[in-house]
Amino acid sequence: QQLPDGLFPCNVPSNIRQIMPAFSLYFVFMLKQYYDRFGKIDLVERYFAAMEQTLRFFEQHLNDQLLVCNTGYWQFIDWATEWEHGVPIRYAAEPNGILTFVFVYALREAAELCRALGYGDVAARHAQLADRISASVNEVLFDCETGLYNDTVTRNDKSQHAQVWAVLAGIAKGEQA
Numbered sequence: 499q500q501l502p503d504g505l506f507p508c509n510v511p512s513n514i515r516q517i518m519p520a521f522s523l524y525f526v527f528m529l530k531q532y533y534d535r536f537g538k539i540d541l542v543e544r545y546f547a548a549m550e551q552t553l554r555f556f557e558q559h560l561n562d563q564l565l566v567c568n569t570g571y572w573q574f575i576d577w578a579t580e581w582e583h584g585v586p587i588r589y590a591a592e593p594n595g596i597l598t599f600v601f602v603y604a605l606r607e608a609a610e611l612c613r614a615l616g617y618g619d620v621a622a623r624h625a626q627l628a629d630r631i632s633a634s635v636n637e638v639l640f641d642c643e644t645g646l647y648n649d650t651v652t653r654n655d656k657s658q659h660a661q662v663w664a665v666l667a668g669i670a671k672g673e674q675a
Contacts, residue, residue, distance in 0.1 A: 500548050504555035505571065517571040520597055522552045523604040530607040533614060542611050550620075553608055556601045557627065563651065564634040565593035566601055573597055575659055586649040586657060595639045595649050599663035602628045602635070606668060632669045645674070 500506050501517070508521040526549050533542050542549075561567050568591045574584040575596050587594050605628035612621035639648045639660075647660040647670070664670040 500551065504548075504551035504553075506552075518574040519556070519566075519569045519571050520573075520575065520600050522555070523600050525549065525552060526604040526608050526611075530611055533611060539614055543615060546611075546615065546617075549608055549611070553601075553605065553624070556604075560631070561593055563593065563638050564598075564631045565595065565638070565651065566597045567591055567593040569594075569597075578657060578659070580655070580657070586655065586659070588652075593651050595635070595647060595651075596657070596659050596663055598631060598635060598639075599647075599660065599667045599669060602631050602669060603663065603667035605631075628667075632667070635664070635669050 499510055505517050505519060505522040506525055507515050508518045509516045525545075529542050529545060529549060533539065555569075556566055559566050559569050567587075570590070572583070572585070573587060573590075573594050575581070575586055575594075577584050578586070582588070585594075586596055605624045609621040609624040609628070612618070612624060635647070638651050640646075641648055641654065641656070644656065646656045647664045649655045649657050649660050661670075665675045
């Protein structure tokens with residue numbers, strides 16, 4: 499049910515196609531959890547191409563600061579009362595820090611799956627991209643005064659979501675985490 503651009507509908511089956519980009523990254527998380535839980539690589543191998551296509555979609559939507567933006571879809575994160583329609587950004591082309599953090603986490607999980615499959619070059623590529631994005635995020639989204647991450651570069655809005663995903667993705671480490 500994957501769309502040609504690499505994303506998955508988040509409500510299937512349905513007469514209405516609804517796409518929330520972060521939900522497609524959860525597909526990567528599910529593959530990783532399956533592998534961690536059962537130690538079987540068969541399902542991961544079967545869906546490797548779909549995982550790679552999803553990751554390519556997000557890579558193609560990185561701006562010059564290596565932040566995810568302008569996905570063309572509803573960038574839903576959660577129904578936080580401060581966000582309109584569950585989205586921390588206010589316009590489509592605004593960089594979405596939280597979605598970027600989720601992407602970094604997916605890259606790191608995918609790198610581990612690629613290593614398990616024996617695809618060392620692909621694993622290294624994902625890990626390097628995750629590290630490059632993390633370094634950029636720490637430059638442009640981390641607020642040294644508060645010790646917290648902003649949801650976007652255009653405002654000083656901070657959410658629990660950004661902080662949690664920064665830690666999960668390994669962007670915030672040690673004392674900072």
